[in-house]
Amino acid sequence: MTGNRSQLPAVVALLTTLLAVTTWAPARAQVVTAGPDSLAVSTPIVTDSARRTASLFGIAMTRPSKAGLLAVMLPGAGQIYNRKFWKLPLVYGAIGGTLYGEFFYQTRYKESLTALEDFAQGRKPSGPNAVLLTDSTRAERYLRAYRTQRDVFIAYTAVAYGLTILDAVVDAHLKDFDISDDLGLQWQPTLIWMPTAALTPGFSLTLTLNNTRSRRPLK
Template identity: 30%
Template sequence: MLMTAFVSAQDSTATAPKSPRKAVVYSIIPGGGQLYNGKKIKAALMFGAQFWMLYQFQTNRSSYNSWDDGSYTKPREYYRNNRNKYAWYSAFVYIYNLADALVDSHLSDFDEKNEKVDKTQN
């Protein structure tokens, strides 16, 4: 019985794996899931990228709406195309943000699993 206790004991330094569901929920705010996973730089990049895309979208939307229909239409088309482009970029960054947080949370204990395999093979 005493032998079994030593075999089934777990390493107290191991961290609990991150919850993928929590990571995705926190990622509703861009960068939140990355912060949950402990990736501060990646969180700042995600937040900054999303902020920049939304800022560009809003700037081009405002310019498009303020352009007069009766005048030269080339700039209006330019702003419309840019507005649409940044809307797609923003959606891509947002989906990437969610997927990245999900994958990071699934792989949060990967190194620990790998170390356990190495220890058992020796």
Template identity: 30%
Template sequence: MMKKALFVLGFSILVLHSYSQDQPVLLKDSTFIEAEEDAELFEEVSELNPQRAALLSAILPGLGQVYNKQYWKVPIVLGGVATFAHFISYNNKVYHGLRNAAILQSKNLPNPYQSIISSESSLVRNRDTFRRNRDLLIIIGSAFYLLQIVDAHVSAHLDEFKVNDRLALGIEPSIQSTPLFSQAVGVSFVLKF
């Protein structure tokens, strides 16, 4: 049994190796032609450098998207960065105010939040909440910053790929028969290529 398996494996490798010596086939105008010795191989090189797009996006958020000529993404990136910066700053400011108020409250001195929050435990609980929110926003904002760098890099890579016009995803109504001799009405997704 082992000898037969080794023979089949060896024969398969020999057959595959013998077919690998054929001339390459090129795709030209949706028809296959045999390659000639002087024919040039199809190669489309993108004008965009993915590393440059990522570097520009890391230096200034949104600049990599401008380099990729995806101008519609710039307001999204800048709006996201500005939103995270605003809320991080706000939570940090309130956290420091509550921290100072808790210190003053522990020394039995008047604090600016005394009319709103009377107990020291409430001050500490609110202080911890704003600190946790600030830290969470820093983590999410950093992930957003890295995501826009990755977006610029991947978009520059995908610039050289052309999408076939015949490739489409369609949504069509469908009627399916069920095992109980009835019909079910639904929606089907059809991939056309």
């Protein structure tokens, strides 16, 4: 019992200190502890004008915006701007393949539609695939199937076109960052403030990415 009483002042002092820190902490935005193993990272504010390091038709804009606009105007132009020439076969293969499928099923759809009109007027179809269209029932069945496949390839073309634009924008974003071996990841102990609890011990991780956007000339 005597031992517990002797420890009571220390416990009260600790609780008082924690209460004082908890009361004082909300007045500070964040408590940062610096040690010998910590890394000081400067984070200057980058203005919107500093991000516009590219130019298109005399209009200053960011590299991702320019790459995206070029890819919209001409498939593959964004990849050429990013100097990713090896992606051009993929771009033209994806868009060309889907466009070919759309054209193929559109041609068959129109042929089936013409054959159905011929049957309605008592004529015999004379198209390249007239041998498959033996009656109006079969012509209508082929018409529905080809129309469905045509609509599917229209969607495929839109997806392929959108992916080429997205690829150009993402590549342009990644060009602004230094992805060499000189990347720093530092960790250090810290205290985390929570509104409903006292200061909680934790770890702080700092990943340093060197943004080279401001050093790039207009292109």
